Amino acid sequence: MIYGAMKFSLGGSLKIAFRPWVEGLENVPARGPAILASNHLSFSDSFFLPAVLDRKVTFIAKAEYFTAPGIKGKLTAAFFKGVGQLPVDRSGGRGAGEAAIRAGIQVVESGGLFGIYPEGTRSPDGRLYRGKPGGLARVALATGAPVIPVAMIDTEKIQPPGQVVPKLMRPGIRIGEPLDFSRYQGMDGDRFILRSVTDEVMYEIMKLSGQEYVDIYATAAKRQIAEEAKRKAEEAKKKGTERSGG
CATH class of the missing domain: 1.20.5 (Single alpha-helices involved in coiled-coils or other helix-helix interfaces)
Structure with a gap:
């Protein structure tokens, strides 16, 4: 209920104000589990992508967003919960990474859409960087769910790092065809396969986004x-x- 209301108000406002264009929306299944693997240019990526989808998509968010004190902290927590963000404590190194992976597997196994940024952080200069194999590939191989590559276009121009007020301009979203890695299901302990799966996804994102790739x-x-x-x-x-x- 909260998600639906938040999506209606926020998603509608984003679409009216920024008019994002979308290609490949038909590649997102109407039901069933899938993983959306996107490049990461701006803080706003996690809002524009859900805004154009008919289904709820769950991203991992820092636990601090949900535990900040005061009225502002409560409003922030309500906002992130409302747009489908999942709190995970990422301050504990490897243990934090495992928590994020478990959370992603849980979302997928429940039949949902799980959104992830394989680069692990926002691009510092608009280029596409090497994907980290520990998250995306492990969730995909543990669940057998299809991986759908996504390219966010020009969102870094709307809200560069450190800029609070976004610039009104039109971003784009390109959604590629699903990638099937079910043949590797259960092999999430093989680091060579994890690397291969991740690189294949990053290559598809590069083709969709047109970004320069940095290894x-x-x-x-x-x-x-x-x-x-x-x-x-x-x-x-x-x-x-x-x-x-x-």
Whole structure:
């Protein structure tokens, strides 16, 4: 009931305000389990995709979104619950990852749509990064559910990292044909198969999105960008000190 009301109000508002275009909507099954594997450009990705679907799609969200104190915290928790987000404590390293995988398997085995970002985090520069094999592939191989590749288009221009108020422009969503990995079901302990499945999905996302592919993890790219920014700041500070004669 809460999800339906939230989807009607939020989804309707998003579609009216941003008018997202969609290709391949027929590739999402009307019923039954499936995994939606998407690139990740913006915080708003988890809202635009559900807004254009007739079915509920469940994403994993940080538990902190559901436990923040005060009125703002309660409103945030209600919002995330209302749009189908599933709270998982991701602060505990490997244990957190296992919790997310179990949650995804539970959603799929109950016949639902499970949404996941194989890159593990938002792209820092709009390019597509290497998928992490621990989540997507393990849920797919544990359940035998089809994997549907999804490409979000231009959402990073609407709400770049750190920008609170989104820019009104038209994003796009391309949904590819389902990928069947049921032949590998039960082989989720084989790291070579996990890597192969993940790479196949990322290749399909790349074709749908048109993004440049980078064969490193997005988390590593973010560290490199942060380190480079720090280095440049230190150089600028040093030059400023030298000019002032300090």
